[in-house]
Amino acid sequence: MMEIPEREAASIIQTYRRLPVEFVRGEGTRLFDSKGREYLDCLSGIAVTSVGHSNPRVAEAVAAQMASLVHVSNLFYTAPQVELAERLTALSGLDKVFFSNDGATANEAAIKLARRWGQIRNGTGCFEVITLDGSFHGRTLATLAATGQPAKQALFTPLPPGFVQVPPNDIRAVAAAMGAATAAVMIETTQGEGGVVPLAMEYLTDLRALCDEREALLIVDDVQAGIGRTGTWFSWQSLGFAPDIATIAKALGNGLPIGACLATDRAAQAFKPGDHATTFGGGPVVCAAALATLTEIETRALLDNVGARAEQFRLMLDRLDGVREVRGRGLLLGAVLDEPIAADLVLAALDEGLVVNNVLPDTVRLAPPLTISSAEVEEVVRRLSNALRRLES
Numbered sequence: 001m002m003e004i005p006e007r008e009a010a011s012i013i014q015t016y017r018r019l020p021v022e023f024v025r026g027e028g029t030r031l032f033d034s035k036g037r038e039y040l041d042c043l044s045g046i047a048v049t050s051v052g053h054s055n056p057r058v059a060e061a062v063a064a065q066m067a068s069l070v071h072v073s074n075l076f077y078t079a080p081q082v083e084l085a086e087r088l089t090a091l092s093g094l095d096k097v098f099f100s101n102d103g104a105t106a107n108e109a110a111i112k113l114a115r116r117w118g119q120i121r122n123g124t125g126c127f128e129v130i131t132l133d134g135s136f137h138g139r140t141l142a143t144l145a146a147t148g149q150p151a152k153q154a155l156f157t158p159l160p161p162g163f164v165q166v167p168p169n170d171i172r173a174v175a176a177a178m179g180a181a182t183a184a185v186m187i188e189t190t191q192g193e194g195g196v197v198p199l200a201m202e203y204l205t206d207l208r209a210l211c212d213e214r215e216a217l218l219i220v221d222d223v224q225a226g227i228g229r230t231g232t233w234f235s236w237q238s239l240g241f242a243p244d245i246a247t248i249a250k251a252l253g254n255g256l257p258i259g260a261c262l263a264t265d266r267a268a269q270a271f272k273p274g275d276h277a278t279t280f281g282g283g284p285v286v287c288a289a290a291l292a293t294l295t296e297i298e299t300r301a302l303l304d305n306v307g308a309r310a311e312q313f314r315l316m317l318d319r320l321d322g323v324r325e326v327r328g329r330g331l332l333l334g335a336v337l338d339e340p341i342a343a344d345l346v347l348a349a350l351d352e353g354l355v356v357n358n359v360l361p362d363t364v365r366l367a368p369p370l371t372i373s374s375a376e377v378e379e380v381v382r383r384l385s386n387a388l389r390r391l392e393s
Protein backbone atom coordinates (compact mmCIF):
# COMPACT_ATOMS: atom_id res chain seq x y z
CA MET A 1 0.00 0.00 0.00
CA MET A 2 0.84 3.63 -0.28
CA GLU A 3 3.69 5.04 1.82
CA ILE A 4 3.06 8.10 3.98
CA PRO A 5 5.18 10.95 2.55
CA GLU A 6 8.03 12.28 4.68
CA ARG A 7 6.27 15.59 5.14
CA GLU A 8 3.63 15.11 7.81
CA ALA A 9 2.18 18.56 8.33
CA ALA A 10 1.75 18.62 12.12
CA SER A 11 1.20 22.38 12.03
CA ILE A 12 -2.00 22.16 9.95
CA ILE A 13 -5.34 22.01 11.81
CA GLN A 14 -6.73 18.63 10.80
CA THR A 15 -10.14 19.56 9.44
CA TYR A 16 -9.49 17.21 6.49
CA ARG A 17 -8.65 13.54 6.53
CA ARG A 18 -5.84 13.98 4.02
CA LEU A 19 -4.64 11.19 1.74
CA PRO A 20 -0.98 10.11 1.97
CA VAL A 21 0.31 11.92 -1.08
CA GLU A 22 1.94 15.28 -1.75
CA PHE A 23 1.35 16.72 -5.21
CA VAL A 24 3.96 19.01 -6.68
CA ARG A 25 2.87 19.57 -10.30
CA GLY A 26 -0.14 19.31 -12.55
CA GLU A 27 -0.53 19.31 -16.34
CA GLY A 28 -3.90 18.89 -18.05
CA THR A 29 -5.57 15.78 -16.61
CA ARG A 30 -2.35 14.61 -14.90
CA LEU A 31 -0.87 15.21 -11.47
CA PHE A 32 2.66 14.38 -10.31
CA ASP A 33 3.66 13.68 -6.70
CA SER A 34 6.84 14.46 -4.77
CA LYS A 35 8.30 11.11 -5.83
CA GLY A 36 7.70 11.78 -9.53
CA ARG A 37 4.73 9.40 -9.82
CA GLU A 38 2.03 10.31 -12.35
CA TYR A 39 -1.71 10.19 -11.59
CA LEU A 40 -4.83 10.72 -13.68
CA ASP A 41 -6.92 13.32 -11.90
CA CYS A 42 -10.58 12.37 -11.91
CA LEU A 43 -11.51 14.82 -9.19
CA SER A 44 -10.11 18.18 -10.44
CA GLY A 45 -9.59 19.45 -6.89
CA ILE A 46 -13.32 18.82 -6.30
CA ALA A 47 -14.74 20.06 -9.62
CA VAL A 48 -12.39 23.04 -9.89
CA THR A 49 -9.61 22.62 -12.48
CA SER A 50 -12.05 22.14 -15.35
CA VAL A 51 -9.79 23.41 -18.14
CA GLY A 52 -6.89 21.31 -16.88
CA HIS A 53 -4.03 21.77 -14.42
CA SER A 54 -1.58 24.58 -15.21
CA ASN A 55 -3.68 25.66 -18.18
CA PRO A 56 -1.30 27.87 -20.23
CA ARG A 57 -3.99 30.39 -21.30
CA VAL A 58 -5.15 30.88 -17.70
CA ALA A 59 -1.54 31.11 -16.50
CA GLU A 60 -0.73 33.77 -19.13
CA ALA A 61 -3.84 35.81 -18.31
CA VAL A 62 -3.08 35.70 -14.57
CA ALA A 63 0.60 36.60 -15.08
CA ALA A 64 -0.30 39.55 -17.33
CA GLN A 65 -2.91 40.84 -14.85
CA MET A 66 -0.49 40.37 -11.91
CA ALA A 67 2.00 42.56 -13.76
CA SER A 68 -0.48 45.37 -14.44
CA LEU A 69 -3.03 45.66 -11.58
CA VAL A 70 -3.69 43.30 -8.65
CA HIS A 71 -6.10 45.06 -6.27
CA VAL A 72 -7.97 48.31 -5.82
CA SER A 73 -11.12 47.19 -3.86
CA ASN A 74 -14.74 47.34 -4.92
CA LEU A 75 -14.85 51.08 -4.36
CA PHE A 76 -13.72 51.33 -8.00
CA TYR A 77 -14.45 49.69 -11.35
CA THR A 78 -11.89 47.44 -13.02
CA ALA A 79 -12.10 46.15 -16.59
CA PRO A 80 -11.73 42.40 -15.80
CA GLN A 81 -14.63 42.51 -13.30
CA VAL A 82 -16.96 44.42 -15.62
CA GLU A 83 -16.06 42.18 -18.58
CA LEU A 84 -16.59 39.01 -16.51
CA ALA A 85 -19.97 40.25 -15.25
CA GLU A 86 -21.01 40.90 -18.86
CA ARG A 87 -19.86 37.42 -19.96
CA LEU A 88 -21.64 35.67 -17.06
CA THR A 89 -24.92 37.53 -17.53
CA ALA A 90 -24.87 36.77 -21.27
CA LEU A 91 -24.17 33.07 -20.66
CA SER A 92 -26.66 32.63 -17.80
CA GLY A 93 -29.57 34.80 -18.94
CA LEU A 94 -29.50 36.45 -15.49
CA ASP A 95 -29.02 40.20 -15.26
CA LYS A 96 -26.61 41.13 -12.49
CA VAL A 97 -23.59 39.72 -10.60
CA PHE A 98 -22.04 40.10 -7.15
CA PHE A 99 -18.55 38.59 -6.96
CA SER A 100 -17.50 36.60 -3.89
CA ASN A 101 -14.41 34.60 -2.93
CA ASP A 102 -15.76 31.04 -3.02
CA GLY A 103 -18.93 28.96 -2.94
CA ALA A 104 -19.93 29.59 0.66
CA THR A 105 -19.61 33.36 0.32
CA ALA A 106 -21.55 33.27 -2.98
CA ASN A 107 -24.33 31.47 -1.08
CA GLU A 108 -24.11 33.94 1.83
CA ALA A 109 -24.72 36.71 -0.72
CA ALA A 110 -27.67 34.76 -2.20
CA ILE A 111 -29.21 34.18 1.24
CA LYS A 112 -28.80 37.82 2.27
CA LEU A 113 -30.26 38.99 -1.06
CA ALA A 114 -33.25 36.67 -0.58
CA ARG A 115 -33.77 38.01 2.96
CA ARG A 116 -33.69 41.63 1.79
CA TRP A 117 -36.06 40.78 -1.07
CA GLY A 118 -38.42 39.03 1.38
CA GLN A 119 -38.35 41.96 3.81
CA ILE A 120 -39.13 44.46 1.09
CA ARG A 121 -41.92 42.31 -0.37
CA ASN A 122 -43.57 40.98 2.79
CA GLY A 123 -42.09 42.65 5.87
CA THR A 124 -39.45 41.64 8.39
CA GLY A 125 -41.16 38.29 9.07
CA CYS A 126 -40.32 37.10 5.53
CA PHE A 127 -36.80 35.69 5.74
CA GLU A 128 -36.98 31.91 5.57
CA VAL A 129 -35.08 29.85 3.02
CA ILE A 130 -36.30 26.31 2.33
CA THR A 131 -33.53 23.85 1.43
CA LEU A 132 -33.36 20.09 0.90
CA ASP A 133 -32.28 17.11 2.97
CA GLY A 134 -28.91 15.88 1.69
CA SER A 135 -27.95 19.28 0.30
CA PHE A 136 -24.60 21.00 0.76
CA HIS A 137 -24.24 24.78 0.64
CA GLY A 138 -21.01 25.50 2.55
CA ARG A 139 -19.38 25.62 5.99
CA THR A 140 -20.00 29.19 7.18
CA LEU A 141 -22.66 29.32 9.88
CA ALA A 142 -25.49 30.45 7.58
CA THR A 143 -24.59 28.08 4.74
CA LEU A 144 -24.20 25.25 7.26
CA ALA A 145 -27.69 26.07 8.55
CA ALA A 146 -28.86 25.82 4.92
CA THR A 147 -27.07 22.49 4.46
CA GLY A 148 -29.41 19.53 4.90
CA GLN A 149 -26.91 17.33 6.73
CA PRO A 150 -27.64 17.20 10.50
CA ALA A 151 -24.36 15.42 11.30
CA LYS A 152 -22.36 18.40 9.95
CA GLN A 153 -24.62 20.89 11.78
CA ALA A 154 -24.79 19.22 15.20
CA LEU A 155 -21.28 20.23 16.29
CA PHE A 156 -21.90 23.94 15.75
CA THR A 157 -25.27 24.71 17.28
CA PRO A 158 -26.89 27.11 17.74
CA LEU A 159 -27.02 27.85 14.02
CA PRO A 160 -28.63 31.00 12.59
CA PRO A 161 -32.41 30.60 12.33
CA GLY A 162 -34.39 30.99 9.11
CA PHE A 163 -33.75 27.69 7.34
CA VAL A 164 -36.15 24.80 6.87
CA GLN A 165 -35.22 21.47 5.29
CA VAL A 166 -37.61 19.23 3.36
CA PRO A 167 -37.03 15.92 1.52
CA PRO A 168 -35.81 16.23 -2.10
CA ASN A 169 -38.02 15.37 -5.09
CA ASP A 170 -41.18 15.96 -3.03
CA ILE A 171 -43.01 19.03 -4.30
CA ARG A 172 -45.81 18.65 -1.75
CA ALA A 173 -43.27 18.88 1.08
CA VAL A 174 -42.05 22.23 -0.27
CA ALA A 175 -45.62 23.49 -0.71
CA ALA A 176 -46.47 22.46 2.87
CA ALA A 177 -43.36 24.22 4.26
CA MET A 178 -44.14 27.49 2.46
CA GLY A 179 -45.83 30.34 4.27
CA ALA A 180 -45.67 34.07 4.89
CA ALA A 181 -42.11 33.65 6.20
CA THR A 182 -40.81 32.04 2.99
CA ALA A 183 -38.44 34.23 1.01
CA ALA A 184 -36.78 31.57 -1.15
CA VAL A 185 -36.15 27.92 -1.96
CA MET A 186 -32.51 26.94 -2.54
CA ILE A 187 -31.48 23.73 -4.32
CA GLU A 188 -28.64 22.03 -6.20
CA THR A 189 -29.86 20.43 -9.45
CA THR A 190 -27.53 17.52 -8.64
CA GLN A 191 -26.55 17.14 -4.99
CA GLY A 192 -22.78 16.75 -5.30
CA GLU A 193 -21.51 16.40 -1.74
CA GLY A 194 -24.72 14.56 -0.85
CA GLY A 195 -23.64 11.64 -3.06
CA VAL A 196 -24.00 12.88 -6.67
CA VAL A 197 -27.79 12.65 -6.58
CA PRO A 198 -29.60 14.37 -9.47
CA LEU A 199 -32.99 15.94 -8.70
CA ALA A 200 -35.79 14.89 -11.09
CA MET A 201 -36.41 17.28 -13.99
CA GLU A 202 -40.17 17.29 -13.37
CA TYR A 203 -39.58 18.22 -9.72
CA LEU A 204 -37.40 21.15 -10.78
CA THR A 205 -39.96 22.55 -13.24
CA ASP A 206 -42.73 22.06 -10.65
CA LEU A 207 -40.58 23.89 -8.11
CA ARG A 208 -40.22 26.82 -10.51
CA ALA A 209 -44.01 26.95 -10.95
CA LEU A 210 -44.59 26.68 -7.18
CA CYS A 211 -42.13 29.51 -6.41
CA ASP A 212 -43.87 31.70 -9.02
CA GLU A 213 -47.28 30.92 -7.57
CA ARG A 214 -46.20 31.70 -3.98
CA GLU A 215 -43.93 34.59 -4.99
CA ALA A 216 -40.82 33.01 -3.49
CA LEU A 217 -37.39 33.24 -5.12
CA LEU A 218 -35.80 30.11 -6.55
CA ILE A 219 -32.05 29.92 -5.89
CA VAL A 220 -29.87 27.38 -7.71
CA ASP A 221 -26.58 26.60 -5.97
CA ASP A 222 -24.55 25.78 -9.09
CA VAL A 223 -21.24 25.94 -7.22
CA GLN A 224 -20.34 22.35 -8.12
CA ALA A 225 -22.49 21.66 -11.20
CA GLY A 226 -22.02 25.01 -12.98
CA ILE A 227 -19.51 26.31 -15.55
CA GLY A 228 -19.90 23.48 -18.00
CA ARG A 229 -19.63 20.46 -15.73
CA THR A 230 -23.00 19.01 -16.72
CA GLY A 231 -22.65 19.88 -20.43
CA THR A 232 -24.28 23.32 -20.41
CA TRP A 233 -22.81 26.56 -19.04
CA PHE A 234 -25.19 26.38 -16.07
CA SER A 235 -26.79 23.15 -14.93
CA TRP A 236 -30.42 24.35 -15.20
CA GLN A 237 -30.00 25.14 -18.90
CA SER A 238 -30.69 21.53 -19.90
CA LEU A 239 -33.46 21.07 -17.34
CA GLY A 240 -36.25 23.31 -18.60
CA PHE A 241 -36.31 26.07 -16.00
CA ALA A 242 -34.38 29.13 -14.82
CA PRO A 243 -33.73 30.45 -11.29
CA ASP A 244 -34.09 33.98 -9.90
CA ILE A 245 -30.68 33.72 -8.19
CA ALA A 246 -27.76 31.39 -8.92
CA THR A 247 -24.41 30.88 -7.28
CA ILE A 248 -21.18 29.62 -8.85
CA ALA A 249 -17.56 29.23 -7.71
CA LYS A 250 -15.25 26.17 -7.97
CA ALA A 251 -14.51 25.92 -11.74
CA LEU A 252 -14.98 29.62 -12.46
CA GLY A 253 -11.33 30.53 -11.83
CA ASN A 254 -9.85 27.09 -12.66
CA GLY A 255 -8.22 27.03 -9.22
CA LEU A 256 -8.08 30.71 -8.32
CA PRO A 257 -10.58 31.61 -5.59
CA ILE A 258 -13.60 33.32 -7.09
CA GLY A 259 -17.34 32.89 -6.69
CA ALA A 260 -20.37 34.78 -7.88
CA CYS A 261 -24.01 35.34 -7.02
CA LEU A 262 -26.07 36.04 -10.15
CA ALA A 263 -29.60 37.42 -10.03
CA THR A 264 -32.44 38.72 -12.14
CA ASP A 265 -33.00 42.48 -12.10
CA ARG A 266 -36.16 41.89 -10.05
CA ALA A 267 -34.22 40.11 -7.28
CA ALA A 268 -30.99 42.12 -7.50
CA GLN A 269 -32.68 45.48 -6.93
CA ALA A 270 -33.20 44.46 -3.28
CA PHE A 271 -29.50 45.17 -2.60
CA LYS A 272 -28.50 48.82 -2.29
CA PRO A 273 -24.98 50.23 -1.78
CA GLY A 274 -23.77 49.27 1.72
CA ASP A 275 -26.03 46.20 2.06
CA HIS A 276 -23.28 43.67 1.28
CA ALA A 277 -19.53 43.79 0.67
CA THR A 278 -16.24 41.96 0.25
CA THR A 279 -12.66 43.23 0.13
CA PHE A 280 -11.27 40.70 -2.34
CA GLY A 281 -14.34 39.51 -4.28
CA GLY A 282 -14.06 40.09 -8.02
CA GLY A 283 -10.46 41.35 -7.94
CA PRO A 284 -8.72 41.85 -11.28
CA VAL A 285 -6.48 38.75 -11.05
CA VAL A 286 -9.19 36.21 -10.25
CA CYS A 287 -11.48 37.80 -12.84
CA ALA A 288 -8.72 37.53 -15.46
CA ALA A 289 -8.40 33.83 -14.57
CA ALA A 290 -12.17 33.38 -14.92
CA LEU A 291 -12.29 35.18 -18.27
CA ALA A 292 -9.51 32.93 -19.61
CA THR A 293 -11.30 29.85 -18.23
CA LEU A 294 -14.56 30.77 -19.99
CA THR A 295 -12.67 31.44 -23.23
CA GLU A 296 -10.98 28.02 -23.00
CA ILE A 297 -14.34 26.29 -22.53
CA GLU A 298 -15.72 28.16 -25.53
CA THR A 299 -12.81 27.94 -27.98
CA ARG A 300 -12.11 24.25 -27.28
CA ALA A 301 -15.83 23.34 -27.50
CA LEU A 302 -15.56 21.66 -24.09
CA LEU A 303 -19.32 21.54 -23.54
CA ASP A 304 -19.51 19.10 -26.49
CA ASN A 305 -16.64 17.10 -24.99
CA VAL A 306 -18.55 16.80 -21.69
CA GLY A 307 -21.47 15.11 -23.46
CA ALA A 308 -19.27 12.68 -25.37
CA ARG A 309 -16.99 11.74 -22.48
CA ALA A 310 -19.91 11.41 -20.05
CA GLU A 311 -21.56 8.93 -22.41
CA GLN A 312 -18.29 7.00 -22.73
CA PHE A 313 -17.81 6.93 -18.93
CA ARG A 314 -21.35 5.67 -18.34
CA LEU A 315 -21.02 2.84 -20.87
CA MET A 316 -17.66 1.73 -19.48
CA LEU A 317 -18.46 2.13 -15.75
CA ASP A 318 -21.78 0.29 -16.13
CA ARG A 319 -19.83 -2.76 -17.29
CA LEU A 320 -17.43 -2.79 -14.32
CA ASP A 321 -17.73 -5.63 -11.83
CA GLY A 322 -18.47 -4.16 -8.41
CA VAL A 323 -20.33 -1.07 -9.76
CA ARG A 324 -24.09 -1.25 -9.18
CA GLU A 325 -25.21 2.07 -10.62
CA VAL A 326 -23.80 5.15 -12.30
CA ARG A 327 -25.63 8.41 -11.57
CA GLY A 328 -25.13 12.14 -12.04
CA ARG A 329 -25.17 14.54 -14.96
CA GLY A 330 -22.41 15.26 -17.48
CA LEU A 331 -18.95 14.89 -15.93
CA LEU A 332 -20.27 14.95 -12.36
CA LEU A 333 -20.65 11.22 -11.89
CA GLY A 334 -21.18 8.92 -8.94
CA ALA A 335 -20.23 5.26 -9.26
CA VAL A 336 -22.33 3.37 -6.71
CA LEU A 337 -20.57 0.22 -5.53
CA ASP A 338 -22.00 -3.17 -4.57
CA GLU A 339 -20.32 -2.85 -1.15
CA PRO A 340 -19.61 0.12 1.17
CA ILE A 341 -15.92 0.14 0.22
CA ALA A 342 -15.61 3.61 -1.32
CA ALA A 343 -12.96 4.81 1.17
CA ASP A 344 -10.78 1.73 0.50
CA LEU A 345 -11.33 2.09 -3.23
CA VAL A 346 -10.04 5.68 -3.14
CA LEU A 347 -6.77 4.46 -1.56
CA ALA A 348 -6.47 1.49 -3.94
CA ALA A 349 -7.14 3.83 -6.89
CA LEU A 350 -4.41 6.19 -5.65
CA ASP A 351 -2.05 3.22 -5.65
CA GLU A 352 -3.04 2.60 -9.27
CA GLY A 353 -2.33 6.25 -10.15
CA LEU A 354 -5.92 7.51 -10.13
CA VAL A 355 -7.47 10.31 -8.07
CA VAL A 356 -11.17 9.94 -7.21
CA ASN A 357 -13.04 10.57 -3.96
CA ASN A 358 -15.66 8.97 -1.77
CA VAL A 359 -18.87 10.98 -1.27
CA LEU A 360 -20.82 8.18 0.46
CA PRO A 361 -19.65 4.89 1.99
CA ASP A 362 -20.70 3.13 -1.23
CA THR A 363 -20.18 5.92 -3.78
CA VAL A 364 -17.09 7.37 -5.44
CA ARG A 365 -17.30 10.66 -7.30
CA LEU A 366 -15.70 11.22 -10.69
CA ALA A 367 -15.34 14.86 -11.73
CA PRO A 368 -12.43 14.99 -14.21
CA PRO A 369 -11.30 18.12 -16.08
CA LEU A 370 -13.73 18.87 -18.93
CA THR A 371 -10.70 18.53 -21.23
CA ILE A 372 -10.38 14.78 -20.61
CA SER A 373 -9.76 12.79 -23.81
CA SER A 374 -11.34 9.54 -24.93
CA ALA A 375 -8.04 7.68 -24.35
CA GLU A 376 -7.80 9.14 -20.84
CA VAL A 377 -11.34 7.99 -20.01
CA GLU A 378 -10.30 4.45 -21.04
CA GLU A 379 -7.22 4.69 -18.86
CA VAL A 380 -9.24 6.00 -15.87
CA VAL A 381 -11.66 3.08 -16.11
CA ARG A 382 -8.76 0.61 -16.51
CA ARG A 383 -7.10 1.94 -13.33
CA LEU A 384 -10.41 1.95 -11.44
CA SER A 385 -11.09 -1.61 -12.54
CA ASN A 386 -7.61 -2.67 -11.32
CA ALA A 387 -8.30 -1.00 -7.98
CA LEU A 388 -11.64 -2.78 -7.63
CA ARG A 389 -10.05 -6.13 -8.49
CA ARG A 390 -7.29 -5.53 -5.96
CA LEU A 391 -9.92 -4.99 -3.23
CA GLU A 392 -11.73 -8.16 -4.19
CA SER A 393 -8.62 -10.31 -3.85
Ligand SMILES: Cc1ncc(COP(=O)(O)O)c(C=O)c1O
Pocket: 046, 102, 103, 104, 105, 107, 136, 137, 138, 139, 188, 192, 193, 221, 222, 223, 224, 225, 249, 250
Ligand atom coordinates in the same frame (compact mmCIF):
# COMPACT_ATOMS: atom_id res chain seq x y z
C1 LIG B 1 -23.07 22.82 -4.08
C2 LIG B 1 -22.02 23.47 -3.23
N1 LIG B 1 -22.28 24.65 -2.67
C3 LIG B 1 -21.36 25.28 -1.92
C4 LIG B 1 -20.13 24.74 -1.68
C5 LIG B 1 -19.12 25.47 -0.83
O1 LIG B 1 -18.13 25.98 -1.64
P1 LIG B 1 -16.72 26.47 -0.99
O2 LIG B 1 -16.05 25.26 -0.47
O3 LIG B 1 -16.02 27.11 -2.16
O4 LIG B 1 -17.06 27.45 0.06
C6 LIG B 1 -19.81 23.50 -2.25
C7 LIG B 1 -18.50 22.87 -2.00
O5 LIG B 1 -18.32 21.70 -2.15
C8 LIG B 1 -20.79 22.85 -3.05
O6 LIG B 1 -20.54 21.67 -3.60
